[in-house]
Amino acid sequence: xxxxxxxxxxxxNGRISRRIFIEQEIYEQELERIFARCWxxxxxxxxxxxPGDFFTTYMGEDPVLVVRDGNGQVGxxxxxxxxxxxxxxxxxxxxxxxxxxxxxxxxxxNDGRLVGVPFIxxxxxxxxxxxxxxxxxxxxxxxYKGLVFATFDAEAPPLREYLGxxxxxxxxxxxxxxxxxxxxxxLHKWIMPCNWKLPAENFAGDGxxxxxxxxxxxxxxxxxxxRVGADPTxxxxxxxxxxCVMTVGANMNADPPAPEIQAYEExxxxxxxxxxxxxxxxxxxxxxxxxxxxxxxxxxxxxxxVWHPRGPEKTEVWxxxxxxxxxxxxxxxxxxxxxxxxxxxxxxxEQDDMDNWQACTQTGRGVVARRHPLNYEMGLGHDRWNDDLxxxxxxxxxxxSNHRQFYQRWxxxxxxxxxxxxxx
Amino acid sequence: MADDLxxxxxxxxxxxxxxxxxxxxxxxxxxxxxxxxxxxxxxxxRYPQSSKAITVLAGTRRDDGDIEDELxxxxxxxxxxxxxxxxxDTGMAWGEDPPSRTRHIITNIEVEPGATASELTxxxxxxxxxxxxxxxxDLYVGARQDVLRSVDGAWKIAGRKLILDQNxxxxxxxxxxF
Numbered sequence: 001x002x003x004x005x006x007x008x009x010x011x012x013n014g015r016i017s018r019r020i021f022i023e024q025e026i027y028e029q030e031l032e033r034i035f036a037r038c039w040x041x042x043x044x045x046x047x048x049x050x051p052g053d054f055f056t057t058y059m060g061e062d063p064v065l066v067v068r069d070g071n072g073q074v075g076x077x078x079x080x081x082x083x084x085x086x087x088x089x090x091x092x093x094x095x096x097x098x099x100x101x102x103x104x105x106x107x108x109x110n111d112g113r114l115v116g117v118p119f120i121x122x123x124x125x126x127x128x129x130x131x132x133x134x135x136x137x138x139x140x141x142x143x144y145k146g147l148v149f150a151t152f153d154a155e156a157p158p159l160r161e162y163l164g165x166x167x168x169x170x171x172x173x174x175x176x177x178x179x180x181x182x183x184x185x186x187l188h189k190w191i192m193p194c195n196w197k198l199p200a201e202n203f204a205g206d207g208x209x210x211x212x213x214x215x216x217x218x219x220x221x222x223x224x225x226x227r228v229g230a231d232p233t234x235x236x237x238x239x240x241x242x243x244c245v246m247t248v249g250a251n252m253n254a255d256p257p258a259p260e261i262q263a264y265e266e267x268x269x270x271x272x273x274x275x276x277x278x279x280x281x282x283x284x285x286x287x288x289x290x291x292x293x294x295x296x297x298x299x300x301x302x303x304x305x306v307w308h309p310r311g312p313e314k315t316e317v318w319x320x321x322x323x324x325x326x327x328x329x330x331x332x333x334x335x336x337x338x339x340x341x342x343x344x345x346x347x348x349x350e351q352d353d354m355d356n357w358q359a360c361t362q363t364g365r366g367v368v369a370r371r372h373p374l375n376y377e378m379g380l381g382h383d384r385w386n387d388d389l390x391x392x393x394x395x396x397x398x399x400x401s402n403h404r405q406f407y408q409r410w411x412x413x414x415x416x417x418x419x420x421x422x423x424x
Numbered sequence: 425m426a427d428d429l430x431x432x433x434x435x436x437x438x439x440x441x442x443x444x445x446x447x448x449x450x451x452x453x454x455x456x457x458x459x460x461x462x463x464x465x466x467x468x469x470r471y472p473q474s475s476k477a478i479t480v481l482a483g484t485r486r487d488d489g490d491i492e493d494e495l496x497x498x499x500x501x502x503x504x505x506x507x508x509x510x511x512x513d514t515g516m517a518w519g520e521d522p523p524s525r526t527r528h529i530i531t532n533i534e535v536e537p538g539a540t541a542s543e544l545t546x547x548x549x550x551x552x553x554x555x556x557x558x559x560x561x562d563l564y565v566g567a568r569q570d571v572l573r574s575v576d577g578a579w580k581i582a583g584r585k586l587i588l589d590q591n592x593x594x595x596x597x598x599x600x601x602f
Contacts, residue, residue, distance in 0.1 A: 090469070092470065093468075093470070185495035188497065219511070337499055340495065340499045344497060345596075346464070351519040351598065
């Protein structure tokens with residue numbers, strides 16, 4: 001029996017129950033209705049460029065093997081042997097034509113087919129139907145501008161439709177120049193003792209916290225010209241389907257302070273407007289979340305990340321650093337250093353976030369604390385659809401408009417039995 | 425290496441560890457040369473060369489030890505280390521307020537000649553226990569490779585490479601120094 005979440009999310013009045021951040025039953029329902037249903041980010045195509053390249057990740061709590069097969073096709077499968085359910089591939093990344101399970105030696109080709117079963121003749125009397133026992137594929141896998149996504153739900157709309165108008169805003173992060181982006185080195189993986197929705201909503205719309213949570217890093221010089229309180233033009237935007245973006249005005253400095261990056265950004269700005277259209281000349285997207293758990297950031301450092309859920313009180317973060325593929329080497333290096341020094345587990349901005357999200361989660365263990373809803377009222381009644389931006393827009397740079405849109409979508413998905421019940 | 429040199433290096437490391445555990449960060453910064461590179465990375469999980477779990481289709485395998493080109497956790501200069509301490513001094517570095525309580529255990533010290541006559545290459549292991557607030561606790565365990573340079577008769581750290589052995593880092597952040 002599913003929990004009725006309609007009374008837990010009151011987006012109209014900006015009130016959200018703390019139960020959705022702490023209760024195991026609600027978490028289990030999220031795994032079914034959010035994570036086994038939505039399009040989830042897997043990896044960037046540049047991580048698996050050659051036939052046989054693989055990358056192991058998770059969709060919700062399900063382990064997933066992403067692989068480029070011999071024909072160059074990207075596939076994604078449950079990283080689980082069909083025989084006893086052992087984890088098939090134990091490495092994070094590599095290159096393989098086939099994978100052999102460590103338990104009994106069942107072997108799968110990188111297109112998912114079961115090709116080897118020890119003693120199939122003697123022990124199975126050749127009766128095992130190998131073609132029926134290949135790896136379980138995801139329902140759909142698609143890329144958008146190099147970003148590989150998959151869904152376990154065959155009824156989910158195609159990726160482009162799921163992204164909707166968010167696609168343009170993704171372009172503003174990942175397709176600003178010819179060739180798009182590439183990731184730098186590997187990635188940061190770490191555990192945050194918090195509910196996954198706290199970081200997701202933070203990147204979706206919390207410009208407000210920057211001026212207080214991160215003021216130490218700004219005062220110590222790590223934010224450079226990332227001015228606090230100086231931008232009158234930024235807005236929070238919700239282009240639909242729970243996706244969210246934060247922006248600053250087009251004449252605002254929205255980049256890491258390294259001189260190489262500043263000079264580069266100034267030089268390429270006209271090219272970006274030319275490529276992305278006039279909207280790019282009116283605002284600069286700086287952070288956002290593709291519903292439910294793929295977030296991105298541009299000023300201070302260039303990172304995108306997945307918030308893997310690990311129970312109501314735990315999140316496993318996988319964070320990448322990215323650069324424009326067409327950027328010169330010195331700009332890529334400056335972005336790499338900004339990415340390491342400012343974000344990630346040791347980043348001078350990010351290390352304070354985990355601490356706040358941990359306590360925001362754990363105080364919800366108190367049954368009395370849990371009775372009192374959280375306040376998401378900021379900017380209530382001051383957000384409306386904007387035809388030029390093709391999004392619900394706040395009228396001030398600090399607003400919880402995006403938070404309300406995010407949780408409204410969350411509540412719709414949690415209430416719906418299937419995709420056909422949802423309006424996009 | 426002579427015993428007295430090993431003792432000298434040990435005492436230098438123990439004193440450094442005490443400065444960190446007593447949160448005397450400004451004195452700690454004075455132990456570094458101006459040209460120091462301070463670098464830390466976590467470990468990767470890859471199939472070893474000999475593994476029969478996969479058959480390789482293209483290219484060469486990479487070992488889990490190949491971490492030089494991975495995304496590090498820290499890649500700092502003297503200037504950014506000073507900035508990290510200045511950040512804590514603002515009184516608004518919330519991840520360190522209340523502060524971490526640490527105990528730096530430095531062991532397995534090996535001293536080798538360095539690239540120049542005034543330098544040593546020193547290998548060591550570290551175990552840093554961090555506890556904070558009421559019940560928070562973390563272990564940061566790994567290996568350290570230092571370049572120690574003799575400057576005006578005292579040792580300075582001219583290079584520090586830290587390998588943290590976890591793959592998915594279990595502590596929520598790396599807000600302490602090593």
